[in-house]
Amino acid sequence: MSPIQQLRAGRLPRRLVQLIFGLFLYGVSMAFMLRASLGIEPWGVLAQGITHHLPFSYGQITIAVSVVVLLLWIPLRQWPGLGTICNAVLIGIFVDLALSVLPAPSGLPVRIVALAGGIVLNGLAGAIYIGAQLGPGARDGLMTGLVGRTGRPVWLVRTAIEVVVVIIGFLLGGDLWIGTVAYAVAIGPLVQFFLPLVAVRLPLPDREVAGQEGS
Incomplete structure (x- = not known):
């Protein structure tokens, strides 16, 4: 759906609430992974690495990176939806x-639990905001745009982007450890598991309804 079609698809109040709630949980899940200090998701490695060189918070760097990624949509002729903009900022x-209220856990077992909980919560949060159907995140849009332009498989484009991002982030001082690998392995299946449970069912377009009635 185009950005306008997303807004006109129905059940907008419910979808907006779900979008904001999903993004809130996503931010919390990232904070859990950061506090665990056992490695974070690929784009988080980049954001964390940049914080070592610029006087900005992790969240501020995350927003700045999202804005830069959105600018890369322009030559790819991608159009951000409302959810895309909210994702980039919120x-x-x-x-x-x-991070301001979550203390750093002490002891390796507690840190492992924080990491695992953060990854599972991230998968749920991603499914919740994706299920609102108000546009992809900036990074996902970059991936789909490159897939459309290059004709390469999704897995190859996504892997290439995340490898480059992780390498740059690691060289800048970001945490690259077991949590990064665990996230990469688990996040796809987690989102796939949760998405059918939280996706908003939208009314069928009139022409699709007419086609079903005539069949």
């Missing part, structure tokens, strides 16, 4: 808020 705000 996750950074929510992660900073969560």
Whole structure:
């Protein structure tokens, strides 16, 4: 759906609430992974690495990176939806808020639990905001745009992007450890598991309804 079609698809109040709630949980999940200090998701490695060199918070850097990624949509002729814009701005705000109240866990077992909980919560949060059907996140849009332009498989494009992002982030001082690998392995299946449970069912377009009635 185009951005306008997304807004006109129906059940908008419910979808807006779900979108914001999903982005809030996403920010909280990132804070859990950061506090665990056992490695974070690929784009988080980049954001964390940048924080070592610029006087900005993790959330502020996350927002700045999202804006840069959105600018890369322009030559790819991608159009951001409302959810895309909210994703770019709100996750950074929510992660900073969560970091301000979430203490760092002490002891390896507690850190492992924090990491695992953060990854599972991230999968649920991703499914919730994707299920609102108000546009992809900036990074997902970059991936789909490159797939459309290059004709390469989704897995190859996504892997290439995340490898480059992780390498740059690691060289800048970001955490690259077991949590990064665990996230990469688990996040796809987690989102796939949760998405059917939380996706908003939208009314069928008139022409699709007419086709079903005539069949």
